[in-house]
Amino acid sequence: MLQELSEQEELRRTKLAELKKLGIDPYPAEEFKVNVTAQDIKDNYERDKLNYKDIRFAGRIMGIRDMGKAAFAVLQDSTSRMQIYIRRDDICPQEDDKTLYDVVWKKLIDIGDIVGIEGYVFTTKVGELSIHATSFKLLSKALKPLPIVKTDADGNAFDEVTDPEFRYRQRYVDLIINPKVKKTFEQRTTIINTIRAFLNDSGALEVDTPVLQSIPGGATARPFMTHHNALDIPLYLRIANELYLKRLIVGGFDWVYEFSRNFRNEGMDRTHNPEFTILEFYVAYKDYFWMMNTTEKLLEKIANDLHGTTDVVVGENTLSFAAPFKRISIFDSIKEHTGMDVSKMEEAGLREVCKTLHLEIDETMGKAKLIDTIFGETCEGKYIQPTFITDYPVEMSPLTKKHRTEEGLVERFELMINGKEIANAYSELNDPIDQRERFEEQIKLMERGDDEAMFIDYDFLRALEYGMPPTAGIGIGIDRLCMLMTNQPSIQDVLLFPTMRPENNTVATEEIN
């Protein structure tokens, strides 16, 4: 990567050389023992001042206010920011040599550098909690200038870096300069930890299943394809892990779960990234009613653990995650929003309805897809508060058990929140003969031109033939859940490194040649 250096970058390299000339290692190897964090000081100093008389603190310099023979600087560690006060006569007690302050601190240290200090905590005249530094040590020299975002007393940010390309490509900088971004990702981890604790406390077993699959099953999507050289076979990155988790239920685990990184070779937008995370869990001897109850409890707990309340503000709306959530069947929902009862209709009737509603349809669409289109266009966006949509037509759910009383339906629900699908769950189909027929239906759909139909996994059928207990299963979109819980409008803001087209100047063509 060959690139012209800017004026400021040239200058910092010069400073680096001068530091070395003074015998200062700009990248020292030895441990710098830290005994306090910024947040610790803020939380506990007033209560227990004696503990902050002899502290060692390290962080990145985010700002310097030079006052001549003394200076204030703002240091940022992993927890927060803390002002430090540094005086020439403390740093350089001997009368004849003020190099360390006048040259090293004032000339050779920049915003963005990482330093460690020793000192004591005090409060300034104007009341700001600070560390009075008695010594400092350079721990890492920054060669690129950091874009500085200044914030006033009211929290207004000035010159905030908002360019999405800059923020996503150089997330490390985004995290340094935008504290809110860091908070979002801490919240994401809190959400995942809450889910994991909830499941583990319930006796669930976390498992790992293959990411590389020879049959990309369990969902309908275009997979990423790769090739295994030693076996000389094509392999696919998984689009779902459902069929593997069900094999484990056959194997005798009663409750398994996995945070599954899935890969789908499809479009990207505000709610889609080529790789994304779905939590799936499967529980033996349960049905989809039990799963609705459990899902409500889980989401209520996530909101509470994260915000201390079940009310979560998302954009213009305040969502209530207090259980129970509203439940309505897909046919009742369509009736409610269009006034039409499509529950008894055949394909021709559904096509008429679509025409009346001015919905775009084509010849390859079967009964299920038509119903899905009607629901998607007229109902889905209306469900702002968490709502379970239940009892889907059998044709659009090839892995779901037939409804216990309703002909032509399956025991399935989707959880809609803020107009988007967040979770999808079934009473799992465990009848191996029925499952085989459903797969064969999918083949027919494929032949009709539906490029989204499922592949058949014969080993999965074999597993079912050994007997799978009645099971309830669910998939919850973790990225979308995080978007809701952290009030982020784009999936890229809840993924640390969202997929992007590579920058051409960072591709190592020199190495390839």
Place this chain on the structure above:
RNA sequence: GAUUCUGUAGCUCAGCUGGUAGAGCAAUACACUUUUAAUGUAUGGGCCCUGGGUUCGAGUCCCAGCAGGAUCACCA
């Protein structure tokens, strides 16, 4: 994939109906030993995304490309 908007200093942005670049922050120099968007004075810093075209002359107009955003389509 389609439509549309954006791309100017390290960062945030100005730049009119075409006349060879501006501000704030950051940087450099000097002053200042409790400041806080520190302050004051001075200074430096630009393949104006890339390549074509129109024109005496293009940051500005036209075409193509690259990158990103938004909307739509597909999908979770």
